[in-house]
Amino acid sequence: MRLRRGRTGLTGLALMTVLTMTATTGCAALLLEDKGPLPPRYSGPPLPADTVVSDLTSALKAEGITLERTPQExxxxxxxxxxxxxxxxxxxxxxxKAGFARARSDHGWQDGHDMGEGWLSLRKGNWTAATVLPSASGADASSTSMILVTVTCDGGRSKSSPRTDSARPSPASS
Incomplete structure (x- = not known):
C-alpha cells in the first residue's frame, strides 16, 4: 500500500509539473513574443544646439517672451x-503656452512626454524642451515671473573637466 501511495504522489507531482510548465510556457510565449527591434527615438542626424535654441527663442519671442541662453561654461x-x-x-x-504652440506649428516641434500638470514639453529630433508654468511653480504675486526652459538632447552626459596642475594658478602668479 505504501508503494502505491508513493507512485501516486510522484505521478501527481510529475503531472502537476507538466501542467505548470505548459501553462507557464503558454503565457510566457504570449508575453515574450518577439516583435522585432524597437524603433529608434530619432533616426536622423543630430540637430545642432544652435538650431534648437534659435527655434524656441524665436517662437517664444513672437509671443513676447525674450529668453537668454546660459553660457555653456x-x-x-x-x-x-x-x-x-x-x-x-x-x-x-x-x-x-502660445509660444510652445507656435514652436509646434512654425518650427516642427512635437508634443513631448507628459510630465504632469503645470508642465509643457516639446520634442524635436534628438532634443526635448521642458518648462513649468509660472502659476504651477508657486510663483509669488510679483509683477514679473521667472521663466526657465531646459533643453536637453538624448544621451546627455556630465562634462569631463580634467584639471591638471598646470591649469591651476600657482601661488607665485596670483
Missing amino acids: LIPTECHERLTGEHESVTADTAL
Missing part, C-alpha cells in the same frame, strides 16, 4: 541648454 552637462527670462506674471502662462 556654466552648464555642467553636455547636450544641455538653459534659457531664462522674465515676463509679466499676469500673462506668463498664456504666453508660454
Whole structure:
C-alpha cells in the first residue's frame, strides 16, 4: 500500500509539473513574443544646439517672451541648454503656452512626454524642451515671473573637466 501511495504522489507531482510548465510556457510565449527591434527615438542626424535654441527663442519671442541662453561654461552637462527670462506674471502662462504652440506649428516641434500638470514639453529630433508654468511653480504675486526652459538632447552626459596642475594658478602668479 505504501508503494502505491508513493507512485501516486510522484505521478501527481510529475503531472502537476507538466501542467505548470505548459501553462507557464503558454503565457510566457504570449508575453515574450518577439516583435522585432524597437524603433529608434530619432533616426536622423543630430540637430545642432544652435538650431534648437534659435527655434524656441524665436517662437517664444513672437509671443513676447525674450529668453537668454546660459553660457555653456556654466552648464555642467553636455547636450544641455538653459534659457531664462522674465515676463509679466499676469500673462506668463498664456504666453508660454502660445509660444510652445507656435514652436509646434512654425518650427516642427512635437508634443513631448507628459510630465504632469503645470508642465509643457516639446520634442524635436534628438532634443526635448521642458518648462513649468509660472502659476504651477508657486510663483509669488510679483509683477514679473521667472521663466526657465531646459533643453536637453538624448544621451546627455556630465562634462569631463580634467584639471591638471598646470591649469591651476600657482601661488607665485596670483
